[in-house]
Amino acid sequence: MAKKLNMRKRYELLTRGLGWEPTYQSKEKVFSNESYEGIKITDWSKWEDPFRLTIDAYWKYQAEKDKKLYAVMDSFAQNNAHLNLADATYVNALKLFIQGVTPLEYQAHRGFARLARQFSGEGAQIACQMQSLDELRHTQTQIHTISHYNKHFNGMHDPFHMHDRVWYLSVPKSYFDDAKSAGPFEFITSVSFAFEYLLTNLLFVPFMSGAAFNGDMATVTFGFSAQSDESRHMTLGLELIKFLLEQHEDNIPIVQGWIDKHFWRAYRVLALVSAMQDYMLPESPMSWKEAWEIYFVENAGALFNDLARYGLRMPKYHEQATAEAEHLSHQVWGTLYNYAHAASMHFWLPDEKKMDWLSEKYPNTFDKYYRPRYEMWAQMAKEGKRFQNGGLPQLCQVCQVPMLFTEVSKDDPMQISYRSSEFNGEKFHTCSDGCKDIFDHEPEKYVHAWLPVHQIFQGNCGGAAIPDILNWYHFKPEDGGDYAGSADETRWKAMHGETTGAASSDTESAEEKAAA
């Protein structure tokens, strides 16, 4: 019997030599996307696969992961395990997840399918093909898991439609649109390195650990199942960067520019995650700032030390992102609270217990700047004057977040930060030096941004009044507003026998919702 080959050899045989030299068409025509970004690849065979996973092993392990996940989901549904949540306010984090993150998984699936087709190196093709399949799996498992919650809570009925239209969802959508409309090397630098390697731990690790903390076993399972693929994706991102830098020195400034840009773009998307982590989890295992310290400051510091020998430095404005960690989640949550009437989820003011936790986690900023604001809003609500912002916010032309960030790194944290640029005689507004730099580098691209507020004013979003717009978003009247007094709250209380309303048991409430 032939001796079993070792991993390296096996890997080589199953992934290399699968390509061929085209003869009917030139190679440049077959792989038409590979050269226009200015990236120089001299030898694809130098591509090193960090995880030596072959396609047969890939299918075996992915099938195993799905089997485990679906077993958990099934027993979760069978046991009505949503009743074990710490509190129903937690479900709002899942609403943001299904509307904001799941459609990105699908966008990533499409983006990596394109890369698998467009890269001429077989090693990279196979890695991108696996990732494309992973991202589709993530989309499907997230929809399946969260569909259980959709039977019992509002706001999760049409996430893909919402993703394409809603003001707060244009933040994640525009980031991915930006990456997908770039060339293949910029796309993979953006998604695999800037987003997945540098920042994805911040989305999946503390949040999923938070799900475990709050009794949501189904989400923990899909989250960690997705994250097990993410380890492979992050590794692909790092490998790609090293490969590009080793191939040609002319690649270094191009890659550095992309890292600067997409770090800042991805960081701005995570502003929503900071609010989710600090405010939407009834019990938080870790604050945004703590997670930022561990997963960005320490981790990226070590990483860029490794990469320094290739001539790469930390992404531009990373110090600013670190300084903002003291303020970010509070500024975002305050803004969401102001616009709760235009959302497909609920927002609320933190209670005393939560505020004490925030004071402890943010000793330099919370009591000084943000607690007084919440206390004033609570007082106003008590007097029947619940504060809400009736106008529409100015949006940043690049990240599309409302202008809510402040001059933290200029030591003026109560001053909103505004930047602007002129292009073709018109003025364009941005929220920060990071976003302004991105705009100024490619103004021709960003003048085309689909800004939800501008679109509303131009009459492209279903009408002029808020109910018309919400209808165009496919929001239902009971989806948004305050959590207190919401249909979700009523149903949650009924599930726990706290009221004698019509919905006396969970089964009935689910049926009622289905009938509604």
Place this chain on the structure above:
Amino acid sequence: MSDGKVFMIFQDTADARPFIEALTQENPAATIIHQPGMIRFEAMGEIGITRAVVEELAGRDVDLQELHLTLISLSGNIDEDDDYFRITRH
């Protein structure tokens, strides 16, 4: 120094147990942090496991690539073969 830190995070499940225990045994200098649903191993410079140890702990033959089933995240450069899995900083 914190600049050379590597980490691996595993799900806190029975399937991950042989990997978690092997990491604990083979990396006495690593810091082990328990968080809801997960276990995080941090160390300076390098962290790793060998197949023989994992097999001994699992009581069966193990393919180290099984760690894909329960690994949540990692940071560092991967060095992998049939008999070991390591993460290092250069």
